[in-house]
Amino acid sequence: MILSSSGEITTLPDEASLTLHLQCLDKDIKQSKQCLLEKSEALNTLFKTYKIAPEDILTTSINQSKEYGWQNNSNVFQGFRSSITMSLKVRRLAVLEELYPALLTNENVTIGNLAYSHSKLDSLSHEAYQKALANANALADKLVQKMDFSDKEILSIANVELPAREEARGGAVAVQAESNMAADASSNRITLNYGNVYLTRTLHVEYRLK
Numbered sequence: 001m002i003l004s005s006s007g008e009i010t011t012l013p014d015e016a017s018l019t020l021h022l023q024c025l026d027k028d029i030k031q032s033k034q035c036l037l038e039k040s041e042a043l044n045t046l047f048k049t050y051k052i053a054p055e056d057i058l059t060t061s062i063n064q065s066k067e068y069g070w071q072n073n074s075n076v077f078q079g080f081r082s083s084i085t086m087s088l089k090v091r092r093l094a095v096l097e098e099l100y101p102a103l104l105t106n107e108n109v110t111i112g113n114l115a116y117s118h119s120k121l122d123s124l125s126h127e128a129y130q131k132a133l134a135n136a137n138a139l140a141d142k143l144v145q146k147m148d149f150s151d152k153e154i155l156s157i158a159n160v161e162l163p164a165r166e167e168a169r170g171g172a173v174a175v176q177a178e179s180n181m182a183a184d185a186s187s188n189r190i191t192l193n194y195g196n197v198y199l200t201r202t203l204h205v206e207y208r209l210k
């Protein structure tokens with residue numbers, strides 16, 4: 001008998017990540033690049049003010065391109081666009097409350113992809129798996145009682161779908177069941193809803209009914 005069951009942990013986030021896009025436009029390519037360097041340095045100084053560690057600042061792309069605009073029925077050269085994109089991790093949400101407005105007031109910075117998470121995902125994941133196993137065992141006990149067996153034995157546990165066995169051993173009946181306590185069996189992700197972090201983990205547990 002193979003049961004699929006999920007466990008969910010709900011907690012408040014304690015850290016966040018966001019994407020920053022910094023850009024400068026100038027008709028002189030050297031000035032455009034210099035502007036970007038200066039604005040980047042000012043941004044790094046701001047990060048130091050809020051004690052953002054260097055390893056929590058990751059540059060993901062640097063670009064330079066020509067930019068044109070449509071004026072008077074013609075394509076007019078606007079200048080050279082220099083830009084840099086970086087990802088930023090903020091490990092204390094109290095810092096984000098002050099840093100975010102400071103970034104918003106910077107006319108050269110665009111903020112995107114703000115997401116919340118938790119610093120102890122490994123331990124939370126372990127707890128969610130324990131709940132998933134407890135839910136599977138609870139359902140297995142009900143099936144043992146309903147099918148007039150005396151006990152159950154766990155044969156295998158996996159966080160991926162288990163293949164069905166060709167033969168049932170020891171007189172057990174092969175059953176594929178889904179726990180009604182489970183969330184979406186394919187769900188193995190973290191989502192944010194109304195300020196909470198929801199962590200769902202799914203287990204597939206194979207039992208022998210005795």
